Amino acid sequence: MNPAPTSSMQDASTQALQGRRVGVLGYGSQGRAHALNLRDSGLQVTVGLRPGGTTAAQARTDGFSVAAPAEVAGGSDLLAVLTPDMVQPQLYREAIEPHLHTGAALLFAHGLNVHYGMIAPRRDLDVVLVAPKGPGALVRREFERGAGVPCLFAVHQDASGHARERVLAYAAGIGGARTQLIETSFREETETDLFGEQAVLCGGATELVKQGFETLVEAGYQPEVAYYECMHELKLIVDLLYEGGLAQMHRYISETAQYGDLTRGPRVVNAETRQRMREVLGEIRDGTFAREWVAEYAAGNPQYKALKQRDLTHPIEQVGAALRARMGWLRAGRDAAPAAPKRAAGG
Ligand code: NAD
Numbered sequence: 001m002n003p004a005p006t007s008s009m010q011d012a013s014t015q016a017l018q019g020r021r022v023g024v025l026g027y028g029s030q031g032r033a034h035a036l037n038l039r040d041s042g043l044q045v046t047v048g049l050r051p052g053g054t055t056a057a058q059a060r061t062d063g064f065s066v067a068a069p070a071e072v073a074g075g076s077d078l079l080a081v082l083t084p085d086m087v088q089p090q091l092y093r094e095a096i097e098p099h100l101h102t103g104a105a106l107l108f109a110h111g112l113n114v115h116y117g118m119i120a121p122r123r124d125l126d127v128v129l130v131a132p133k134g135p136g137a138l139v140r141r142e143f144e145r146g147a148g149v150p151c152l153f154a155v156h157q158d159a160s161g162h163a164r165e166r167v168l169a170y171a172a173g174i175g176g177a178r179t180q181l182i183e184t185s186f187r188e189e190t191e192t193d194l195f196g197e198q199a200v201l202c203g204g205a206t207e208l209v210k211q212g213f214e215t216l217v218e219a220g221y222q223p224e225v226a227y228y229e230c231m232h233e234l235k236l237i238v239d240l241l242y243e244g245g246l247a248q249m250h251r252y253i254s255e256t257a258q259y260g261d262l263t264r265g266p267r268v269v270n271a272e273t274r275q276r277m278r279e280v281l282g283e284i285r286d287g288t289f290a291r292e293w294v295a296e297y298a299a300g301n302p303q304y305k306a307l308k309q310r311d312l313t314h315p316i317e318q319v320g321a322a323l324r325a326r327m328g329w330l331r332a333g334r335d336a337a338p339a340a341p342k343r344a345a346g347g
């Protein structure tokens, strides 16, 4: 493991939490990354998990003391709730609210439960948010190389008068302050995060990939060729966008590709798509999506499971698995994330 990055600036920015007890509930994608980064930033971290789970073993292997969520809540000055969103309301009622001491801070990495009222935190608590704009493995990897992932932060409730210092100290502790911190509200973080993962990042992008693949295959082209064209090469384009926006992409693709992009792209993703995007955003804003997801989860996820199964058995997955088995470099640098169940959502 790399040595903990040290800089006086960073020590100063985690000041509000130095000597305080930080509890982290959940040790999955975000939980593990936050806990490791906070500890490397000199903070005192305890992990709260149900006994016997697979991630509890991982947390112990990583050298953390692990206890039941209620016990960790009772012993924390700041408690980060990093379990899956849908288990948080019950966890709050049973393990957090009765135990977290007066004046403590309650931190989330996504504003969903507080924004839609599934969790109504006690009035004496500071309620804050730090949402890294990237998956946990990246939050850890960037920290280890002395960088960080940009984070949104927000204060929902400032009972102590120090909520902002505390949330900034946490963001600094996970490495977010090394790149960029953007202040937001629980509402803006929640609504934009849901929209991004539904319309563009996860839902939009994968639907575009699958439909492109299907169009080529039904027209008689080889599935292997369609796979490279519609899924594999997407990364090359996304990397260019990430590094330097549209200009960087235009710099690296051919003139023929540019002309095709500029004239055909708007025919594929068009005014009707925009209208659908507005509808999706509307359902996020009026709470329709959150109510539907809560009901689905409560019913045991029948629709979620069926739709996910359809994705996992899509022909592009069979072709892709065979082709990726020959890409040795993919196995070498795989995310060092723990064996946690991945949530069905993006960054
Ligand atoms: P995850 O599914 O990767 O990990 C969940 C962890 O919680 C696991 O350690 C699991 O064992 C534990 N857990 C599950 N049920 C529990 C319970 N009842 N009591 C105690 N522990 C329990 O979760 P994640 O993807 O890291 O998401 C955590 C939070 O971070 C969510 O609010 C999510 O919206 C937010 N977030 C996630 C990402 C991401 O990239 N995954 C990005 C930004 C924000």
Ligand code: MG
Pocket (backbone or CB within 6 Å): 193, 194, 197, 345, 346, 347
């Ligand atoms: Mg998201």
